[in-house]
Amino acid sequence: MASQPYRTRLTAWGRFPVLEGFEIMSEDLEQGVAGANLCRGLGRSYGDAALPATVDDLVANTTLADRLLAFDPDSGVTRAEAGFSLFALNRLLLRRGWFTPVSPGTQYVTLGGMVASDVHGKNHHVDGCFGQHVRSLRLRLADGRIIECSEQREPELFRATIGGMGLTGHILEVEFSLRKIPTPWIWGESERIDNLDSMVAGLKEAAVGWPMTVGWVDCLARGEDLGRGILMKGRWANADEAPDARPPLKRRFRVPVELPNFALCRPSMKAFNVLYYRKHFQRIRQGIEHPESFFYPLDVADDWNLIYGRRGFAQYQCVLPHADDNGPARRFLELFVSSGGGAFLCVIKDCGSEGKGMLSFPRPGISIAMDFPIHPTKTQPFVDRLNELVIAEGGRIYLTKDALSRPEHFAAMEPRLEAFNAVRRKWDPQAKLRSALSVRLLGDAL
Amino acid sequence: MKVVFLGATKGMGRSLSRLLAERGEQLFLLEHVPEQLERTARDLEVRGASGPVQTADCDLLHPETFAAALDAADAALGDFDTVIVTAGLFGTQQQLEDDPDWAARVVTANYANTVLFCEEARRRLLTRGGGLLCVFSSVAGDRGRKTVILYGSAKAGLSHYLEGLDHKFRAEGLKTVCVKPGFVKTGMTAGLKPPPFAGEPDDVARRVLKAIDRGRPVVYAPPMWRLVMCVIRNLPRFVMRRINF
Numbered sequence: 114m115a116s117q118p119y120r121t122r123l124t125a126w127g128r129f130p131v132l133e134g135f136e137i138m139s140e141d142l143e144q145g146v147a148g149a150n151l152c153r154g155l156g157r158s159y160g161d162a163a164l165p166a167t168v169d170d171l172v173a174n175t176t177l178a179d180r181l182l183a184f185d186p187d188s189g190v191t192r193a194e195a196g197f198s199l200f201a202l203n204r205l206l207l208r209r210g211w212f213t214p215v216s217p218g219t220q221y222v223t224l225g226g227m228v229a230s231d232v233h234g235k236n237h238h239v240d241g242c243f244g245q246h247v248r249s250l251r252l253r254l255a256d257g258r259i260i261e262c263s264e265q266r267e268p269e270l271f272r273a274t275i276g277g278m279g280l281t282g283h284i285l286e287v288e289f290s291l292r293k294i295p296t297p298w299i300w301g302e303s304e305r306i307d308n309l310d311s312m313v314a315g316l317k318e319a320a321v322g323w324p325m326t327v328g329w330v331d332c333l334a335r336g337e338d339l340g341r342g343i344l345m346k347g348r349w350a351n352a353d354e355a356p357d358a359r360p361p362l363k364r365r366f367r368v369p370v371e372l373p374n375f376a377l378c379r380p381s382m383k384a385f386n387v388l389y390y391r392k393h394f395q396r397i398r399q400g401i402e403h404p405e406s407f408f409y410p411l412d413v414a415d416d417w418n419l420i421y422g423r424r425g426f427a428q429y430q431c432v433l434p435h436a437d438d439n440g441p442a443r444r445f446l447e448l449f450v451s452s453g454g455g456a457f458l459c460v461i462k463d464c465g466s467e468g469k470g471m472l473s474f475p476r477p478g479i480s481i482a483m484d485f486p487i488h489p490t491k492t493q494p495f496v497d498r499l500n501e502l503v504i505a506e507g508g509r510i511y512l513t514k515d516a517l518s519r520p521e522h523f524a525a526m527e528p529r530l531e532a533f534n535a536v537r538r539k540w541d542p543q544a545k546l547r548s549a550l551s552v553r554l555l556g557d558a559l
Numbered sequence: 560m561k562v563v564f565l566g567a568t569k570g571m572g573r574s575l576s577r578l579l580a581e582r583g584e585q586l587f588l589l590e591h592v593p594e595q596l597e598r599t600a601r602d603l604e605v606r607g608a609s610g611p612v613q614t615a616d617c618d619l620l621h622p623e624t625f626a627a628a629l630d631a632a633d634a635a636l637g638d639f640d641t642v643i644v645t646a647g648l649f650g651t652q653q654q655l656e657d658d659p660d661w662a663a664r665v666v667t668a669n670y671a672n673t674v675l676f677c678e679e680a681r682r683r684l685l686t687r688g689g690g691l692l693c694v695f696s697s698v699a700g701d702r703g704r705k706t707v708i709l710y711g712s713a714k715a716g717l718s719h720y721l722e723g724l725d726h727k728f729r730a731e732g733l734k735t736v737c738v739k740p741g742f743v744k745t746g747m748t749a750g751l752k753p754p755p756f757a758g759e760p761d762d763v764a765r766r767v768l769k770a771i772d773r774g775r776p777v778v779y780a781p782p783m784w785r786l787v788m789c790v791i792r793n794l795p796r797f798v799m800r801r802i803n804f
Contacts, residue, residue: 119750138749140569141595177746180602194598205606 116145118171126418127159129425129487129516132549134165134172142178142194146253146283149173151548153279154196154223158230159428159484160516161549162278167559170547173283175225181205182286189291190248195225195284207404208359211291212349214246218460220409224287230513231276231470235325235347235408235462242468242475244275247289252282255541259285273536276470278512280546280555281537296355299407301347302399305390309340309446313439313479316463319346325407331386332459332483333379335450339443342461343393347407355401363405367415374422377486382457411458420457421486427516429499430482432464432475433508441506442479448502449483452495456483471533474511482514493517500526512550523554530555561636563629565589565617565676566646568599570745571695574764575645580608587632587639589617590646591624619646619668622675629679640690641771642680644673647695649747655709662709670713674720681724681733689732693771694721698739698779701788705803725776734774738767741784756783 116139124131136153139145146152150170153163165172175196183192189211193202199213199220206212217232226232231244240246249263250271262271274281302323306312312328319326323346330342411417418426433441442461449456460482464475485492500522503510509526510518524530534555537544547557562579566572567588579586580603588603590596593616600612613635617628632639648665655662677692684690699707700714707714721737729735742748742757758781770778779785791804 116746116749121750136750138746140573140746141592174749177749180598181605182598182601184605 123153123156123164123172124425125156125158125160125163127425127427127484127487127516128418128421129427130161130164130549131425132161132164133168134170136172136174138174138177140177142173142175142196142283142285143253143259145175145178146173146285147257149283150546151279152195152225152229152283154226155198155221157219157222157226158513160512160514161553162230162513162515163226164549166547166549166552166557175223178285179223183288184291189293190288191291192249192286192288193224194286195228196223197287198223199227203405206291207294207297210294210297212294212297212404213243214290214292215240215243216408218409219412220405221412224289225279225284228275228284228287229277229279231468231473232513233464233468233475235327235345237475238320238326238463238465239324241465242276242470242473243289244468244470244473247275247287249288250274250284251286253285254282255543255545269536270540272469273471273533276468276473277533277537278472278550279548280551281540282546294349296350296352297360297404298350298355299347299402299404300350300354300399301345301402301407302397303343303345303393304397305393305395306344307341308338309439309443312340312342312344312461313442313463315344316461316479319344320463324348326462328461329389330446330459330461330481331390332446332449332456333383333386334390339446339450340461341390342459343390345407347402350401360403360405363403363413365413365415368417368419371419372422374424374486377421377426377457385457421484424487424489426484426486427492427496428482428484428514429496430474430480430511430514431499431503431508432478432480432511433503433506434476434478435463439479441508442481444506445481445499445502448498452498453491456485459483471529471536472512472527474509474513476509478508480511482511497522512554515550515554518554520554520556560584560641561587561639562641562643563587563589563632563636563639563680565619565642565644566695567603568592568595570645570747571740571743571760571763571767572643572645573599574760575643575767576603577606578764578768580604580606580612583607583609585609585636586612587636588612588614589628589632590614591616591618591621617676619648619672619676620664622672625676625679629683633683638687640684640687642677642684642690642692643771644676644692644694647673649710651751652706652708652710665710666713669710670716673717677720677724681728684733685728685731689728689734691734691736691771691774692721692724693736693738693767695738695740696721698741698784698788701739702791702799704791704799722776729776735776736767736770736774737777738770739777739779739784739788741779741781741787743780756781756787 118135118137178194178196325347496517567576615628615631697714699711725735763780
């Protein structure tokens with residue numbers, strides 16, 4: 114019996130916007146995506162990338178299509194259906210000594226989503242994006258054909274699909290290489306940092322010796338303290354350093370109810386940021402860490418997005434070019450702080466080279482990500498100002514996080530957009546595959 | 560365990576078969592869509608099922624496929640000792656009222672044909688001194704209710720049949736486990752509004768596996784549904800006529 118589409122209201126991790134449309138869920142993905150405009154996995158993108166373009170559009174939820182189809186314990190080459198999650202992968206294969214070559218900051222993502230967003234992680238400076246490690250994709254095209262594409266077969270479509278936000282074809286299966294790890298534990302070191310210059314210098318210095326680095330920035334600190342925070346570095350622990358036991362299952366908490374909109378006001382954010390900074394007493398801390406607390410610190414709280422209240426929140430992530438004086442990153446943080454932006458979390462990372470995905474986000478430079486509650490009138494002009502600065506500095510934004518950017522701003526940041534649109538038009542002339550994001554930013558007709 | 564599994568490609572069957580595979584059990588899968596069956600077999604192999612996971616065609620709507628499918632399972636596993644049935648059809652009360660053909664399929668597959676399949680399996684298990692037969696019925700079979708009249712009636716028949724088997728054959732070594740899931744969030748119920756106490760398929764699967772290991776004749780999952788159904792079974796008719804449950 115085929116599953117039936119049903120009408121529903123969909124949203125993503127930021128809980129803004131909330132849009133109505135049809136959804137279908139099926140274990141048989143090939144059947145489920147027939148007639149669908151878009152695929153959607155665990156809904157961990159922040160904005161409208163996984164939302165229907167109109168109330169009549171059909172979104173295929175891939176999460177029931179989660180079978181592992183092949184795993185080669187010699188080479189690590191793995192093939193799975195698009196709805197297979199990183200959480201399932203870690204549960205099954207971390208203890209056997211395998212890990213994804215690239216992991217985003219949550220494990221509640223599907224392989225299909227990891228490809229469509231071309232996710233990056235703490236090891237971007239050495240290993241690039243997830244797309245770099247994808248060997249082959251099975252796609253259902255807009256015209257209903259099912260094809261396998263890779264660097265050898267239809268390379269142009271392959272590269273457009275990596276980071277293509279699900280707009281080039283429905284991703285059915287992903288084949289990628291896992292990485293052998295010495296132990297399932299992390300050897301980590303964290304360091305308290307006084308200001309932006311030291312943070313960027315610290316990231317660059319750490320990039321030489323450490324495969325994984327990331328910085329947390331107190332983005333309410335101003336002036337002298339601008340950019341202060343904590344720099345985290347890590348690598349897989351060797352057998353002689355790691356405990357013999359496997360990492361225990363982490364206890365998870367639930368945010369039981371949606372908090373009121375004012376819960377995350379400036380004073381509470383300030384308190385959180387100061388505490389987080391101050392509790393790092395020693396300048397440097399090091400030791401063995403649980404892989405989940407290292408890679409997925411926020412996953413300990415299910416539904417942590419509820420703390421932002423009914424209106425939801427926006428996340429903003431951009432990458433700004435390197436400069437000797439760190440001017441772009443400094444001006445960005447200054448604008449953020451002076452416009453009254455306060456963020457609960459602000460993450461900074463130096464990116465390595467650009468990936469193979471045609472619209473893939475990272476490029477060499479400093480990436481900054483932060484989230485803030487949605488305000489009915491103030492958030493849009495705030496995002497506009499941030500975007501104008503990013504354009505002026507020659508940077509760009511991450512579509513997976515975006516809910517509010519304007520098409521003219523996006524076009525100004527993305528010289529690659531024309532080429533991407535051309536590939537899309539070639540494989541889907543009527544733009545059948547579309548999302549709320551593609552209508553907002555890429556000019557898809559309704 | 561040497562397990563024959565009818566219904567491992569979907570829903571709770573998928574979750575339960577994965578638990579068995581991760582424990583390293585031997586599995587043989589029955590179903591009627593070859594491509595889906597193949598994919599699930601590969602999935603279970605990667606997850607740790609012992610030996611290759613083989614499959615045979617078996618369609619709950621076609622009882623003539625049952626004997627051959629179980630013969631194939633016997634040949635591949637070398638005398639299976641456990642049979643699990645999670646397969647079944649579903650439709651909401653409204654859908655089944657509007658479409659008599661659909662209603663006929665649901666009632667036939669979920670009652671008559673499931674019983675015929677169990678009879679085939681039971682005979683084989685008894686000739687070798689017993690074994691375990693675990694079948695997914697439903698809380699819908701516990702009481703005639705407005706929202707599950709047709710579906711529930713077939714499940715009621717199935718629950719009765721399994722209870723009878725347990726009474727007659729447990730002494731001969733055949734254990735019967737009748738699973739009564741409440742509302743579980745699977746593809747089958749996607750789009751329906753989950754009631755309170757809705758369960759996740761993985762939690763249900765863990766509970767069912769425990770019941771299989773202990774040979775418990777009836778298991779409600781999530782466990783809260785035992786209490787819910789106890790109340791529902793004892794409500795007087797004039798209340799049942801008024802509530803929409």
